Amino acid sequence: MALLVVGAVAFDSIRTPYGEAENILGGAATYFAVTASWFAPVRVVAVVGEDFGEEYFRVFQDRGVDTAGLVQAPGKTFRWSGEYVGDMNEARTLETHLNVFEQFAPKIPGLYLDTEFVFLGNIDPVLQLHVRRQLPRARLVALDSMNYWIKGKPEELKKALAEVDILVINETEARMLSGLSNLKKAAEVIRKMGPRTLVIKRGEHGVMLFSEGGIFSAPAFPLDEVHDPTGAGDSFGGGFMGHLAKAGEISDAQLRRAVIYGSVMASFAVEGFGLSRLLRLTPEEIEARYREFKNLTHFDV
Amino acid sequence: MALLVVGAVAFDSIRTPYGEAENILGGAATYFAVTASWFAPVRVVAVVGEDFGEEYFRVFQDRGVDTAGLVQAPGKTFRWSGEYVGDMNEARTLETHLNVFEQFAPKIPGLYLDTEFVFLGNIDPVLQLHVRRQLPRARLVALDSMNYWIKGKPEELKKALAEVDILVINETEARMLSGLSNLKKAAEVIRKMGPRTLVIKRGEHGVMLFSEGGIFSAPAFPLDEVHDPTGAGDSFGGGFMGHLAKAGEISDAQLRRAVIYGSVMASFAVEGFGLSRLLRLTPEEIEARYREFKNLTHFDV
Numbered sequence: 001m002a003l004l005v006v007g008a009v010a011f012d013s014i015r016t017p018y019g020e021a022e023n024i025l026g027g028a029a030t031y032f033a034v035t036a037s038w039f040a041p042v043r044v045v046a047v048v049g050e051d052f053g054e055e056y057f058r059v060f061q062d063r064g065v066d067t068a069g070l071v072q073a074p075g076k077t078f079r080w081s082g083e084y085v086g087d088m089n090e091a092r093t094l095e096t097h098l099n100v101f102e103q104f105a106p107k108i109p110g111l112y113l114d115t116e117f118v119f120l121g122n123i124d125p126v127l128q129l130h131v132r133r134q135l136p137r138a139r140l141v142a143l144d145s146m147n148y149w150i151k152g153k154p155e156e157l158k159k160a161l162a163e164v165d166i167l168v169i170n171e172t173e174a175r176m177l178s179g180l181s182n183l184k185k186a187a188e189v190i191r192k193m194g195p196r197t198l199v200i201k202r203g204e205h206g207v208m209l210f211s212e213g214g215i216f217s218a219p220a221f222p223l224d225e226v227h228d229p230t231g232a233g234d235s236f237g238g239g240f241m242g243h244l245a246k247a248g249e250i251s252d253a254q255l256r257r258a259v260i261y262g263s264v265m266a267s268f269a270v271e272g273f274g275l276s277r278l279l280r281l282t283p284e285e286i287e288a289r290y291r292e293f294k295n296l297t298h299f300d301v
Numbered sequence: 302m303a304l305l306v307v308g309a310v311a312f313d314s315i316r317t318p319y320g321e322a323e324n325i326l327g328g329a330a331t332y333f334a335v336t337a338s339w340f341a342p343v344r345v346v347a348v349v350g351e352d353f354g355e356e357y358f359r360v361f362q363d364r365g366v367d368t369a370g371l372v373q374a375p376g377k378t379f380r381w382s383g384e385y386v387g388d389m390n391e392a393r394t395l396e397t398h399l400n401v402f403e404q405f406a407p408k409i410p411g412l413y414l415d416t417e418f419v420f421l422g423n424i425d426p427v428l429q430l431h432v433r434r435q436l437p438r439a440r441l442v443a444l445d446s447m448n449y450w451i452k453g454k455p456e457e458l459k460k461a462l463a464e465v466d467i468l469v470i471n472e473t474e475a476r477m478l479s480g481l482s483n484l485k486k487a488a489e490v491i492r493k494m495g496p497r498t499l500v501i502k503r504g505e506h507g508v509m510l511f512s513e514g515g516i517f518s519a520p521a522f523p524l525d526e527v528h529d530p531t532g533a534g535d536s537f538g539g540g541f542m543g544h545l546a547k548a549g550e551i552s553d554a555q556l557r558r559a560v561i562y563g564s565v566m567a568s569f570a571v572e573g574f575g576l577s578r579l580l581r582l583t584p585e586e587i588e589a590r591y592r593e594f595k596n597l598t599h600f601d602v
Contacts, residue, residue, distance in 0.1 A: 087482055181388055184523045205506040206520070217597050219507070219518035222485045256600040294602050296518050299557040301595050 002066075002114075003245040005032045005238075006045040006106045006131050007121020007144075009052075009070065012274065013081035013095075016088060018227040024274040025056055027078060028121045028144070031231035034278050035238025035265045036119075037063040038286060040245035043112050045069035045131070049077035049100045063279070068109045075100040088229050089203060108134045117245040119237060120164065122146050125157040132163050140250055142166035142241055143195070144233075150176050158193055165250075167195040168237055171202045183208065184215070197255060199240065199262075201233055209259050213252025218259050219296060221267035221289065228273045232266045235278060239265030264289045303367075303415075304546040306333045306539075307346040307407045307432050308422020308445075310353075310371065313575065314382035314396075317389060319528040325575040326357055328379060329422045329445070332532035335579050336539025336566045337420075338364040339587060341546035344413050346370035346432070350378035350401045364580070369410045376401040389530050390504060409435045418546040420538060421465065423447050426458040433464050441551055443467035443542055444496070445534075451477050459494055466551075468496040469538055472503045484509065485516070498556060500541065500563075502534055510560050514553025519560050520597060522568035522590065529574045533567045536579060540566030565590045 007029030013022045033044045043066045048056070052072060060067050078101035082091040106127055116139040120128040125145065132141055143164045149157050150173060157177075161167060167190060171183065177193075178186035187198050187210035197211040202220075209216040240262030247254045264286060271277045308330030314323045334345045344367040349357070353373060361368050379402035383392040407428055419436055421429040421444040433442055444465045450458050451474060458478075462468060468491060470478065478494075479487035488499050488511035498512040503521075510517040541563030548555045565587060572578045 182525065184525055202506070205503070206518075208520075208523070215523055215597055216600070217507075217520035217523070218600075219509075219520065222509070222516055222518070224483065224485055253601055260600055291602065294600070296516055297598050297600075299517070299519075299561055299595075299598075300554055301592065 001116050001245045001248045002041045002043055003036055003117040003119065003241055004043040004045065004069075004108075004112055004115040004135070005029050005036070005119040005121055006128075007032065007119075007123055008078055008101055009044070009046040009048050010078040010080050010101070012230060013079070014228055014230050014274065015083035016228050017085070018225070019273060021273050023079070025059055026080070026230060026274060028231070028234040030060075031234035031269065031275065031278070032119060032121060032238040032241075033060060033065045034063055034275055035235040035269070036242035036245070037065050038265070038281060038283065039239070039242030039261070040117070042066065042242075043069055043115060045106050045108060045112070047071050047073050047100050047104045049073060049075045052077050059275070059279070069107075069112060071107070073100040073103070082230075084229055088226055091230070106131050113137070116140065117241060118142070119241045120144065120160070121234075122149075125149055125153050125160040129156070129160040129163060132160065140165050140244060142168055142237070144168045144237060145173065147173055147176055162194040164195050166197040166199065168199040168201065168240070170233065171200055174198070174200045187215075199259065201236060203232075207236070207259050207263055209255060211252060211255055213255065216256050216259060218263055218293070221263060221293065221296070223267060223271065226270045229270050230274065232269050235269035236262040236266040239263070260290060260293050261286075264293060302417050302546045302549045303342045303344055304337055304418040304420065304542055305344040305346065305370075305409075305413055305416040305436070306330050306337070306420040306422055307429075308333065308420075308424055309379055309402055310345075310347040310349050311379040311381050311402070313531060314380070315529055315531055315575065316384035317529050317574075318386070319526070320574060322574050324380070326360055327381070327531060327575060329532075329535040331361075332535035332570065332576065332579070333420060333422065333539040333542075334361060334366045335364055335576055336536040336570070337543035337546070338366050339566070339582060339584065340540070340543030340562070341418070343367065343543075344370055344416060346407050346409060346413070348372050348374050348401050348405045350374060350376045353378050360576070360580070370408075370413060372408070374401040374404070383531075385530055389527055392531070407432050414438070417441065418542060419443070420542050421445065421461070422535075423450075426450050426454050426461040430457070430461040430464065433461065441466050441545060443469055443538070445469045445538060446474065448474055448477055463495040465496050467498040467500065469500040469502065469541070471534065472501055475499070475501050488516075500560065502537060504533075508537070508560050508564055510556060512553060512556055514556065517557050517560060519564055519594070522564060522594065522597070524568060524572065527571045530571050531575065533570050536570035537563040537567040540564070561591060561594050562587075565594060
């Protein structure tokens with residue numbers, strides 16, 4: 001099944017204790033699309049500037065990602081620069097230039113209107129709802145958001161949440177959105193806002209899934225070294241939704257598998273700078289790490 | 302198989318957002334012993350004061366715990382008071398009166414010398430080593446420690462670690478002991494100090510086991526309410542060692558099961574004030590929660 005993602009494509013400048021990179025291809029929709037491309041046909045809806053050369057389109061196309069929705073607009077591409085220090089749990093943003101992204105009005109190409117699996121990346125909830133309503137045949141719609149929208153546009157966000165199936169956010173955002181610090185109680189409140197399935201990302205502490213099938217808790221994959229945390233959460237989303245689109249079925253068992261595939265992809269993402277590790281994967285590596293996750297968590301009854 | 306614990310028995314005064322209690326029975330060895338008593342015959346080696354009345358001995362005896370090693374000394378019992386605020390992740394100690402515990406010189410009763418499963422609670426590492434050497438027939442010796450000893454007696458602690466099989470500590474302590482922030486690397490360094498099995502407790506983020514069988518990661522049980530976190534770590538230890546003593550076998554599969562039983566018992570511990578929930582359990586409740594843990598973590602390959 002085809003999987004559509006709408007969100008940001010950017011150029012990132014990143015500094016971590018392991019190195020630095022200037023103006024490399026990044027953005028949430030990019031990480032999501034490249035990651036999901038290992039599972040399903042991906043369609044990306046985003047805006048880039050005139051500085052977005054042929055070679056960057058090719059990164060998507062080489063992974064089989066459909067770029068008909070990747071629109072070039074007058075101006076420059078969204079730029080972000082940040083650094084990670086110490087335990088690298090959080091990025092310190094140095095600069096953000098929205099550029100063409102500031103006027104982003106996502107348009108869904110006609111050929112995409114049949115999309116059944118949709119990921120509404122972390123953008124203005126007004127735009128998220130607008131996109132969602134353009135896709136009446138969507139069987140599964142997931143939404144990502146952040147503290148900026150939870151604080152700044154709570155009513156708009158709640159309207160969007162009322163029309164999606166899955167919300168993917170991090171721990172702090174779940175607490176902020178629900179007003180509750182206990183995650184189990186927070187999940188109950190959030191699931192009443194609309195999304196019957198809630199995925200809470202906890203960084204190095206893994207992921208929790210709250211759905212009709214109860215609670216599922218998965219650890220993060222223990223790594224010797226994290227080279228660059230950029231895009232870990234978006235790669236989780238790509239693996240999660242990619243697996244569901246590939247399976248074409250939304251059962252509790254598939255949601256749990258999707259959480260593990262998301263965690264697998266996030267663990268690969270942080271092993272290299274930018275997209276590097278995600279671009280040079282093999283299906284065998286993905287399956288091997290999935291099995292390692294099983295070994296990491298298995299115990300007998 | 303019998304399981305011996307050496308450590309602190311105390312009177313605790315506790316305040317949490319859910320209530321408060323004055324001078325209730327507590328201490329690491331108490332939580333450990335009461336918890337482990339649900340799995341195996343327990344022997345406790347500790348010192349109490351003249352204020353430790355018959356009714357407190359009876360708490361242990363009612364759970365079948367052998368109190369021949371619970372020695373009464375002139376003076377008062379160890380007293381601790383603390384409070385938990387906000388997310389209750391850490392206790393704020395208000396007062397500590399070591400009293401008779403200050404001169405604690407654990408003596409192993411002759412009848413205990415055949416003990417095969419031993420838990421060296423968080424006391425001076427010199428005493429831990431002393432106890433360990435009095436028990437030559439011990440098949441499995443686990444040790445608990447804390448930042449106070451890691452900083453204050455690092456050489457003594459390393460000598461004790463060289464002669465034990467399992468170290469049980471929390472995340473911060475593992476980083477302090479190894480000097481490394483990455484837990485996987487920290488575990489490698491610590492396992493070279495002696496204990497072939499390392500259990501890292503991460504509070505609300507669960508537990509990691511590093512052993513010959515690789516890495517095992519278990520989440521904490523999601524609870525609606527944590528009433529009193531006191532003794533959670535010690536109850537983990539009691540369930541963990543209790544299961545191993547009951548199984549009488551130390552395989553990777555049993556170590557993983559032990560981590561889950563430890564997590565089950567810690568989740569019960571925090572549901573009530575002090576020992577209350579741990580004293581009114583049933584074997585059926587323990588097994589039911591073990592199965593809930595399976596449902597919490599299971600996914601298909």
